[in-house]
Amino acid sequence: MKEFIAFVIKEGRHILRDKRTMLILFAMPIVLMLLFGFAISTDVRNVRTVVVTSKMSYLTQQKVLQLSQSEYFSIIRHVHTPAEAEQLIRSQKADMAIVFSNEFDSRQGSIQLITDGADPNMAQQYANYASLVLQNAPLHNPITMQLLYNPQMKSSYNFVPGIMGMLLMLICAMMTSISIVKEKERGTMEILLVSPVRPLLIIIAKAVPYLLLAFTVLICILLMSHFVLNVPLAGSLLAIILISSLYILLALSLGLLISTMAKTQLAALIVSAVILLMPSALLSGMMFPVESMPKILQCLSAIMPPTYYIAAMRKLMIMGVSVENAIQEVLVLAGMTAIFLLVALKKFNTRLE
Template identity: 50%
Template structure:
């Protein structure tokens, strides 16, 4: 055991001596969480709104004032005819148009009033978000100003948003960034560290030491396990105190599931190291097999349900997909651990399978 601890300390010293590695390990999580939390966002703000209001009554004016007062919309244009709506879109002057029916206030009491939201759907996601925000604001304004007995649904269907009523994109990105960072640090850095020993010819020297080959491999994995836990703590602190993303569920089970995912990632890194001979090959394998699929197919950015069946099948073998789903349930929705057993079971099976294959292939390569 003393020899194993000595090898672990050696690996820690080796990592701490390399400033570039330390910058990647400890700086990348901070940069990514800030970027995804603030810069790379799906929220809409300062949307230019044009209003076509033929009635110009007190109800429509209050709704328009409420839209203009929000941080998301800015009423810039008042239109006079329906033809001006399309012309304004073609000129690029507006992003959203709000069209009220004639004699709007009178029709509210008869249930015939209607509001039409017109958006540029060349970017479907942005258009959906813009109309969703506007519908929610109009519905809220109507509910506050109309007398009792008048159905708000006659103006705009009410929208209710669970778990993330402010529609902050950080709620979606934080679990994905956690999965991406832990996957890259554990898998990519571990595989490169072991392959470096093979490439430079020092692995054979380590193998003739009194320590068994299995403990040598574990000694190289332990530092990245510890650093991954440090990064997990950093991400959670930044999420809660900087991005205002709460941990709605159990912090204990969130950490337990994260440690399981770290173990899976380490096993994957060992597997990559067993099938590659150079650091360049390990980097390419990590980038092609881990980074891009994790970003595109794990549900981090794009919903899995919208993907073709083939891509859904590929995403099912990505550990990050199940980890991100589990984190969203535990951290954002605040569910009990019993409702995350499917994701935890899949990660546990992956951990056993990957570590078994990795050690077996690694041992065969070294003998």
């Protein structure tokens, strides 16, 4: 046990002395959290809005006032015809037009929304936000709408669980695989294997520091998300940490598996980036809903570990449900962990023999 602890301390010192590694481990989470939390945001703010109406009745005034008082819309012009509003949108002077029909004061009245469809995602966002605001204003036949868990529709609620899944996977899998492959590339792995410590314990000793660093990064992400981005931790903090621990173990197992296949650090880096980085960002549901993807991509998403971790974190952090509601994701992650770990250890033992 003393030799094992000595190996853990040795590996920890190597990591702490490597400034580039420390920069990746701690600077990257902070930068990504700030970018996705503030800069890369899908939140709707100050949409330049044109009001189209032939007469400004009391009910129309109430609607326009409701829009102008919200933080989402900025009323820039009042015009009389939809053609005038369309011209303003075409000339990039407005983002959306709200057309009140002539019979709006009656029960047959209606509202038409005109948005710039060149960016369909933002156009849909504008329409959704406008519908939400207008439905909250007085109507002859009011329609109530309630948004659960994220009433202000903040994009950070969606991004933070995704960033957690991507960062923990990259830190644990990529850094672990590169660390082990570096020993093989330098020829020092053979020296370590003839030491009094069993080969399997050497590999575990190299993974333990990254395990501890992953927990540190996890705590930093949770603190930043709650106190900087105002993302709630509605569910059990213990459940969040336990499921994250399982996910970290899965990522370490995947990193060990990559290290048994790659012969150089560059190869390990490329494999980690191709297998982990792009799929984690694009196919896990972090940025785009899985349900809207083609069937083939949905199948690829179903074999991505971050897909299940992100889904579980959204349930626990945002929705605040109990861990029983995330049991399916937990079982899938546990199964993947067992498979990756068994395959990695078998390949590692085969190489030793």
